[in-house]
Amino acid sequence: MSRIIRLAGAQMGANQKADSRRQILDRMIALLDDAAGQGAQLVVFPELPFTTFFPRWLFETQAEVDAWFETSMPGPNTQALFDRAKALGVGMYVGFAELTPQGQHFNTSITVGPDGTILGKYRKIHLPGTVEPRIGDRFQQLEKRYFEYGDLGFPAFRGPESWGRAIMGMLICNDRRWPEGWRVYGLQGVELMLIGYNSAAYDPMGGTTEDASLRTFHSTLAAQANAYMNATWAVSVAKAGNEDGSGLIGGSVIVSPNGIVVAEAKTLGDEVIVADADLDACRQGKEKMFNFAAHRRPQWYRPIIDQVGAVPPA
Amino acid sequence: MSRIIRLAGAQMGANQKADSRRQILDRMIALLDDAAGQGAQLVVFPELPFTTFFPRWLFETQAEVDAWFETSMPGPNTQALFDRAKALGVGMYVGFAELTPQGQHFNTSITVGPDGTILGKYRKIHLPGTVEPRIGDRFQQLEKRYFEYGDLGFPAFRGPESWGRAIMGMLICNDRRWPEGWRVYGLQGVELMLIGYNSAAYDPMGGTTEDASLRTFHSTLAAQANAYMNATWAVSVAKAGNEDGSGLIGGSVIVSPNGIVVAEAKTLGDEVIVADADLDACRQGKEKMFNFAAHRRPQWYRPIIDQVGAVPPA
Numbered sequence: 001m002s003r004i005i006r007l008a009g010a011q012m013g014a015n016q017k018a019d020s021r022r023q024i025l026d027r028m029i030a031l032l033d034d035a036a037g038q039g040a041q042l043v044v045f046p047e048l049p050f051t052t053f054f055p056r057w058l059f060e061t062q063a064e065v066d067a068w069f070e071t072s073m074p075g076p077n078t079q080a081l082f083d084r085a086k087a088l089g090v091g092m093y094v095g096f097a098e099l100t101p102q103g104q105h106f107n108t109s110i111t112v113g114p115d116g117t118i119l120g121k122y123r124k125i126h127l128p129g130t131v132e133p134r135i136g137d138r139f140q141q142l143e144k145r146y147f148e149y150g151d152l153g154f155p156a157f158r159g160p161e162s163w164g165r166a167i168m169g170m171l172i173c174n175d176r177r178w179p180e181g182w183r184v185y186g187l188q189g190v191e192l193m194l195i196g197y198n199s200a201a202y203d204p205m206g207g208t209t210e211d212a213s214l215r216t217f218h219s220t221l222a223a224q225a226n227a228y229m230n231a232t233w234a235v236s237v238a239k240a241g242n243e244d245g246s247g248l249i250g251g252s253v254i255v256s257p258n259g260i261v262v263a264e265a266k267t268l269g270d271e272v273i274v275a276d277a278d279l280d281a282c283r284q285g286k287e288k289m290f291n292f293a294a295h296r297r298p299q300w301y302r303p304i305i306d307q308v309g310a311v312p313p314a
Numbered sequence: 315m316s317r318i319i320r321l322a323g324a325q326m327g328a329n330q331k332a333d334s335r336r337q338i339l340d341r342m343i344a345l346l347d348d349a350a351g352q353g354a355q356l357v358v359f360p361e362l363p364f365t366t367f368f369p370r371w372l373f374e375t376q377a378e379v380d381a382w383f384e385t386s387m388p389g390p391n392t393q394a395l396f397d398r399a400k401a402l403g404v405g406m407y408v409g410f411a412e413l414t415p416q417g418q419h420f421n422t423s424i425t426v427g428p429d430g431t432i433l434g435k436y437r438k439i440h441l442p443g444t445v446e447p448r449i450g451d452r453f454q455q456l457e458k459r460y461f462e463y464g465d466l467g468f469p470a471f472r473g474p475e476s477w478g479r480a481i482m483g484m485l486i487c488n489d490r491r492w493p494e495g496w497r498v499y500g501l502q503g504v505e506l507m508l509i510g511y512n513s514a515a516y517d518p519m520g521g522t523t524e525d526a527s528l529r530t531f532h533s534t535l536a537a538q539a540n541a542y543m544n545a546t547w548a549v550s551v552a553k554a555g556n557e558d559g560s561g562l563i564g565g566s567v568i569v570s571p572n573g574i575v576v577a578e579a580k581t582l583g584d585e586v587i588v589a590d591a592d593l594d595a596c597r598q599g600k601e602k603m604f605n606f607a608a609h610r611r612p613q614w615y616r617p618i619i620d621q622v623g624a625v626p627p628a
Contacts, residue, residue, distance in 0.1 A: 125611050126611065128609065154614060158628075177603065178610075180615045184618065186624065187617045187618070187621050188624065188625060188627055203598075218572070218573065221535075222539060222542070224539070225535050225539030229491060229493055258528060258532070259531070284523055288519045289442075290491075292621075292623045292624050293623025295492075296440075296492075296623070297439050297463060298494075298619045298622055299619075300467050300494075300495075300498065301498060303497075303498050304494060304497055304612065304615055305615050305618065308606060308607055308612055309501075309606045309610070310503040310600070311502060312470075312502060313471060313481060313503075
């Protein structure tokens with residue numbers, strides 16, 4: 001079987017609060033068509049691509065919050081994207097705000113196969129931000145208020161034959177900065193990591209020392225190094241641009257198992273990036289430098305699970 | 315107290331097998347003088363700086379192996395360096411091959427304070443290479459043969475008042491590619507990570523897909539990203555150049571808690587790099603993005619200690 005897969009990142013420009021769901025969905029379908037036209041077999045969309053990044057706003061009622069969530073996936077507001085992907089025979093990673101029948105809220109992503117089958121599901125574990133709004137700030141980061149922490153762990157899964165049975169993993173936004181999540185996937189032999197994000201172009205917690213350039217550098221650095229240290233391909237895709245006055249970085253990238261950026265978005269708008277990924281290029285790292293069985297020493301890693309916060313020496 | 319410390323990396327060029335110990339020590343003292351002349355308070359030397367990188371050679375007898383080791387530190391072959399450092403009031407990180415009174419062999423580093431006190435000791439945990447020599451290869455990587463795995467964990471320690479009571483950690487060479495070690499230090503609030511290395515300018519395990527440029531990129535990438543993800547300064551220092559026909563990368567760097575390279579060696583020879591590190595620059599990361607207490611979710615990290623090698627999904 002072929003172990004080369006053509007990957008696409010479908011970076012999205014800003015979604016304004018006032019944009020209709022159909023307007024946004026049409027842009028996503030246009031990106032899908034563009035990627036498929038370039039021969040992509042798998043298209044990665046950002047985190048929460050169907051709406052604006054709503055956790056920046058404080059809502060008064062739970063009904064206002066729930067209006068941003070999907071109660072089924074696909075559902076009435078998303079079905080057309082799934083139909084087009086299936087018709088094109090193209091798979092996709094797509095994020096969404098998930099409201100379960102039991103009333104739980106998660107920041108979720110799924111990977112859909114070329115035949116429309118849902119291959120894997122992930123719920124964001126590293127939720128940034130705060131539960132309580134920060135008084136006086138124009139924009140909030142309320143993911144800890146609106147979502148529960150992901151409860152599915154970091155579950156790797158296999159792609160179909162046409163994707164070389166790739167071992168795949170998913171992360172969402174802030175997760176990509178946490179080496180623990182990458183490593184749990186690495187310990188499942190991950191060959192292809194899919195990531196969507198919305199990252200503020202400024203310090204979302206109110207500081208003034210981080211600008212868009214630094215934050216884009218951090219985003220790329222985290223993808224490169226964690227891909228390298230786990231010998232995996234990675235596709236990391238932004239929703240970018242100015243959403244109702246709040247800036248989001250772009251910098252969508254496709255990264256090789258050597259940590260090299262092989263495709264990179266140049267704009268802050270809707271933009272498709274494409275690269276061919278040879279999954280067997282993961283073998284050099286997995287069998288040598290990062291041959292975990294030969295070189296890891298878990299008896300010294302216990303604080304990683306025994307501690308949550310940092311405890312300085314006396 | 316001041317929380318700004320002037321750091322130096324003392325990159326070393328090649329040490330040939332035939333070089334005398336005194337010849338090499340004199341070069342180290344010259345580097346120390348150079349760094350002190352530039353006002354450095356702490357000078358980082360490479361891994362195994364006192365000799366050639368001897369694990370590339372297969373030795374027939376244990377006596378031949380032991381000849382590369384130090385039975386005390388400082389000892390007769392190293393005392394002059396310690397004396398000069400103390401006279402200058404400069405601290406240092408220095409690696410050495412440690413042979414204990416009990417006959418144990420470790421790849422070790424110590425950090426020495428400005429008054430000559432040994433502040434911390436680390437024994438390399440992530441030993442690369444093989445126990446058995448690879449037949450037919452001109453150069454070996456026999457660290458797993460000549461050294462035992464480090465048995466001290468990743469112990470952070472405090473610098474003196476004149477270093478702002480910095481929380482410090484040490485790694486050695488291959489350790490810098492393993493996020494687990496960095497994170498265990500991160501969980502102790504590390505603000506300054508010291509690293510020495512000897513890294514082949516080719517794939518030391520016999521492959522042909524890695525060259526000096528790629529391997530230097532990997533070295534820098536690992537230092538940058540792990541410094542960023544743990545909000546710490548890092549000084550990562552090479553022994554470089556051509557040792558008896560076997561190439562070593564250079565690329566010594568000083569990296570900020572933002573993952574930015576603030577000083578970088580330009581040669582493959584003896585070269586001092588210097589930068590001022592404001593330890594309080596770690597606070598932005600430690601209190602916000604990488605506020606571990608607020609954002610880590612250890613219940614999902616268990617495979618990191620429960621597994622050694624990778625286990626792919628069915």
